[in-house]
Amino acid sequence: MAEIFLALVHHPVVDRNGRIITSAITSLDLHDLARSSRTYGVRAFYVVHPVPEQREFARSVLDHWRIGYGRSFDSRRVEALDLIEVVAGLDEAVAAAERATGRRPEIVHTSAREARGMSFAAMRERMAEEDAAPVLILLGTGFGLAPAAREQADLALEAIRGVGDYNHLSVRAAASIILDRLRGR
């Protein structure tokens, strides 16, 4: 079974007009994605941000829950947040996943605009193989990953489709659906 790593990318992503931006870290993304990660057996969840102050903010959210009052208040939350590692860039996430598993992870791009991409069924099957390489799934904030992130990926997953043309899911919803399709029972 392939081990799964998630990376929530805040740069380079695009805004509603397709411009390259750096988005802000939100504490809710950390909580929601950590809980989904923990539920689906994700090995580590990387929060990727190039700005030191933003990484500090993320660490302060984690410390609140890991160390202080929060720890005694809600242990299930801590158990999830313990999966988070705050890193400056994608390279750092790849290196950390490689250190954890001894193998370079396959970098998997996700996008609501992906027209081709590997099907979830094919990806799930591939990940179920005995000697499957770990996968690092990239999730874009804002209006999605910038083209530069696509170029760093080894493969792309098909877009999540609902029942019509509308597919403007939040990153929190999209990530949980992706994990469920790849590893849910």
Added chain:
Amino acid sequence: MAEIFLALVHHPVVDRNGRIITSAITSLDLHDLARSSRTYGVRAFYVVHPVPEQREFARSVLDHWRIGYGRSFDSRRVEALDLIEVVAGLDEAVAAAERATGRRPEIVHTSAREARGMSFAAMRERMAEEDAAPVLILLGTGFGLAPAAREQADLALEAIRGVGDYNHLSVRAAASIILDRLRGR
């Protein structure tokens, strides 16, 4: 095909200690669940709260996006939020769904603690039948729906399972996974 309605319930729900509480409406729940609802063809998304001031708050969030600056800023967001109806209780949600479809909806309970419950596969099949009744899916905020909500339901869905014992998903993640399992492609 059964039409789907969602109800996000803020009372009666339980806190971490199992006590019955009334939780607060958060604007993020409205946005995330509306976007997931729109993606999966949900007919209406009811925000259920017994406190008038809380319903007013929800309406003010909607008005911001439907009427003012928000409307021109992000039309995809408006398209999703248009699915929301703010109601005082579950009875009102049931009546609204009945008015919209001409049939009383089946009330479907969801819980992370449901040990038995109908499987997602069976529910999906049932909903795909030609003359299937509409379904109203209850989602609990806080630490989940109170027993009283269970008693009002016609049937219960099995809990979402990941890979281990941990299943402390956010309501935003759980709702999107439920919709994807019942209606995703």
